[in-house]
Every structure is written in C-alpha cells, then in structure tokens.
Amino acid sequence: MSSSIPLQQFYPKHPATLVDLGNVLALLFIAALCYRVGLVVYRIFFHPLRAFPGPKLWAITDLPYTYTSDICGTSTHKISEFHRKYGPAVRVGPDRLALDGSIGWPEVYARRTGGNAEYEKAPRFFARGTEQAIISSPRDPHRRQRRQLGHAFSDAAMHEQEGIIVRYVHLLVDRVQEHVDSGKTLNIVQWLNFITFDIIGDMTYGESFGSLESSNYHPWVLSIFEGIRADALIRACRNYPTLGPLVEKLAGPTKGKENNDLAMMKGKVRMDLGIEPNGRRDFMSYMLKPTRDGDPGLSVIEAMSNCPLLVVAGSETTATALSGFFFYVNRTPRVKALVMNEIRNAFKDESEIDMVSTNNLEYLHATLEETLRAYPPVATTPPRVSPGAEIDGKYVPQGTVIHVSQWVTFRNPEHFLEPDSFCPERWLKNTHPLYESKFDNDNRDVFKPFSYGPRDCIGKNLAYAEMRLIVSHLLYRFDFEVLPGQDDWHATQNTYVVWEKGPLYIKFSARGR
Helix, strand or coil: CCCCCCHHHHCCCCCCHHHHHHHHHHHHHHHHHHHHHHHHHHHHHHCHHHHCCCCHHHHHCCHHHHHHHHHCCCHHHHHHHHHHHHCCEEEEECCEEEECHHHHHHHHHCCCCCCCCCCEECHHHCCCCCCCCCCCCCHHHHHHHHHHHHHHHCHHHHHHHHHHHHHHHHHHHHHHHHHHHHCCCEEHHHHHHHHHHHHHHHHHHCCCCCHHHHCCCCHHHHHHHHHHHHHHHHHHHHCCCCCHHHHHHHHCCCHHHHHHHHHHHHHHHHHCCCCCHHHCCCHHHHHHCCCCCCCCCCCHHHHHHHHHHHHHHCCHHHHHHHHHHHHHHHHCHHHHHHHHHHHHHHCCCHHHCCHHHHCCCHHHHHHHHHHHHHCCCECCEEEEECCCEEECCEEECCCCEEEECHHHHHCCCCCCCCCCCCCHHHHCCCCCCCCCHHHCCCCHHHCCECECHHHCCCCHHHHHHHHHHHHHHHHHHEEEEECCCCCCCCCCCCEECEECCCCCEEEEEECCC
C-alpha cells in the first residue's frame, strides 16, 4: 500500500504573499488618497494665495483653467463672471491669479523701479523657438532688442513706408470695386487678413504674401491660423510638466514648429540680400543695422526669431480690430452715419487721404478706440510670473502665474458706463460737440489695448495708421452693409489669446451721393 502524499506540499510556502501584495496596494492607494486630500486642504486653507477669493475647485486644481483656456477657449467669459462675483483679484488656479487691469497694469505690467524684480513673461506660455525674440526674451535682451527695433516704428520710418501701405490699400479698394461691379458679397475678415499680411510681409521680408493679387491665402499664412489652436493644446500640456513632454513627443512636429521653420527659411533668404536691398529699408534692415556706437545689431538667430512674430503681431491683430470695426459700426447706424460723414467731408478727393490727414479725423479715431474697447484683438495679455511680491496688498509667492484680460477689464461696468454699448463719444475730447458728459467718470486709465509698460506693443502706432488709412479709403469710396443673420458674430467667438473669428459677410456698394 502506497504512502499518502501530504496535500500541504502543493500549497505555496508563503501563503500570505498575495495577501501582502493586496495590503501593499491598499496602503499605496490610501497614501495617494491622503496625499491628494492633504494637497486639497493645503491649497484651500494654507496656501499663500488663500487670501485671494475665487472658486474653490479652481484653487484645488489647474484642470478647469487649462480646459477653459486652452481646450474650449471659454476662459475669457468665465473669468469675467468671476471678476463680477469675487472682485478685481481672483484666484483661478493653485498658483494662478486673474487681475483686473486697474490692478494688473500698474502693479504687474508697469516698469519696476527701485531695483524691484520684473514680472517676467511666463515661459511655458510661448512656443519653442521664440526664446530669442523680443516678445519672450528676458529684461536686458528685451531692452536691447526694443531699442534696435524701435527705429523701425519711428514716425520717420512710418512715413518712409507709407507708400508701401498705400499701394496695398489701393489694391484692396480695387478688389472691393470688382465685387461691387459684379454684385458679389465678400468675407471682410478674409480680405482684411489679405491686406494686413501683405503689408507686414513686405515690411518684414521685402516682399508680400501675394494674397490681394491672388485673392487667396498664402499657404504659410493659412498654416499660421491652423497653428493657433495647436499651440493652445501644447500650452495645455505644458501646464503638466510630467505629461507635457511625452504628449509633445508623441504628437510629433506641430503647426507652430512647422511655421517657425518656414519663417526661418524665409528670414534666411531675406538676410542673404543684405541690410538694404535695392536701397530700400524694411524691418530686417533695422534689425541688422549696427548701432550708433558701432555695436552689431541683432544676432542672426534674434533677427530670424523676431520676423515671424512681427508678421503675426502686425497683421492678424490689425485685421481683427478692423473686422470688429465693420461689425460694431454696422450695428450702430448713428455711429455709421457720423463716421462716414466725417471721412467724406474731410477730403475732396481720395488722393488727399494719407497718414497725416487721417490723423485729424477725431470721430474716426474715437470709433477705432471704441472698437478696441469692445473687441480688443488680444483678448488676454500674455501672462507674467511673480518674482515674489505684493499685489493688491497681499503677498504673491514666486512662480505664481498672473493674467490680465483686456476684454474683461474693458467690459467691466466699474470702469465704463454702458460697457456693452458701442459709444465712440466716450473717447472724444470734452470740448468736442459730440462728447457726452455722462462718460466723465469712465476710467480711461485701464484702457490698454496694446498692453502696458516696457513690454507694450512696439507697433501700435503703425496699427493705428493702417487702420485709419484702410477705413478712410474704403468708406470714402463705398457704402456697406453687413448681411443679416450675423448679429452673434462676436458673441459666439472663443478665445485662444486671440479671437477665433468666423467669416463676416459684407455687401459693399457705390457710395451714395
């Protein structure tokens, strides 16, 4: 009879192993849960930003801000709601503040004196490849570049370039006339992009993008628009340092990267032509020209990094403002009649319309200002990072990201009477016959459509000159009507720093006598 085999020998020698593994996993889960709960408690009750009011969920995690800002583009309207509810300084992330311009402009964006550290631009906000450019460079390189580039935007330089601008304005007028003759409507957003990109392309690279000639977008310009959303998604990834690089790597080259590479190629071609090809100066001429002291101008990488930024900043934003002008002026018949009459009564002939003469059109200027208030091309200024300083009487630790939204500030009833109405009269001098005293208490100090301080928009005078010339030529020659059914054109737009505009269809007609 065979001996029996003990069943125990088939059992694991350490029967508690699986149980121990389960315990370890449970402990890890509990530890992670405790950490997250502790982090939530810390961020709400002990974090240095706890003194700033705001929605608790947004204080706990950056997900709501990232989603509304970079994914669905609704953060501008959301933060407007928060300012109305919580006040001028709102916490919108664990390490993120949204400030009304009444606080943000003087305390964050203004020039810092007395040796106080500057609020640098948030590095994660900008696309890779722009580190050497004026828009995102540190303080000292920025100052040097701004001094060099400033000559390109001087009054003398602008008048030197006036002939270039006027040539494209005349070409736009001719194209509009073709639509009038054929009875066709046109998408004014598209055509304003055509002219502003053609102008800035010529002024930057010495040649236009040919959009007005071809009645179509240059492929690179079209790619720039496609890259706006892609760059927003990349910014969302950068808010999570452990995840962002992996996502960027898996996604491969982005539109922003492709655009930057194309810009570098175009810049290289222009640089090979020398400082002043054919005796004509453009932006590249000013960037490469040695200083009065004999020092070299911008480096090759600085010049080529600045070119695409000048193209985008000097075109899309101006086209956006002009699109807003036609939309809001058409919605306000009183304003439409006044601005048309001023332009048509100021000139006996189109040949009299130039930079100097249009600068004297007070009601036109007021209407452009009101457009920039109602529809600022850059809805939210690129954010800054706190060096560790007080804001609104409360300490803001180093590394806190700070946002100021022009659109939110300009629509705040604390600053402007009837903020949702389109009233150019608020910008007229109080001696002007059309000025209305009810706007006496408007807080015009918060009106900074081109940002503020030492890093404000270097090309704002060029933008005003272009807008005055384009509007004056078009409204001197044509009447216009925005086609019905587009009343929500602005209200339905999302923002990814700039507005995501849909088409705006307009019918121009021969000027009524």
